[in-house]
Amino acid sequence: MSEQQLADKLGMKRPYLNAISCGRKNVSIKQLERIAESLGMALHISFE
Secondary structure (H helix, E strand, C coil): CCHHHHHHHHCCCHHHHHHHHCCCCCCCHHHHHHHHHHCCCCCCCCCC
16 A cells, blocks of 8 residues: 555545654554554554
8 A cells, every 4th residue: 555545545644644654743542543454453552
């Protein structure tokens, strides 16, 4: 899946998604869950 296809699926603009993936934007856990779900992945977070 291209970055543009993922952005479309998430209802985000591609530059914003790119900024998230490059670490230039902070992202919420809820957004991470949506991204992971869109990619068919599970999100596992550990607070140690």
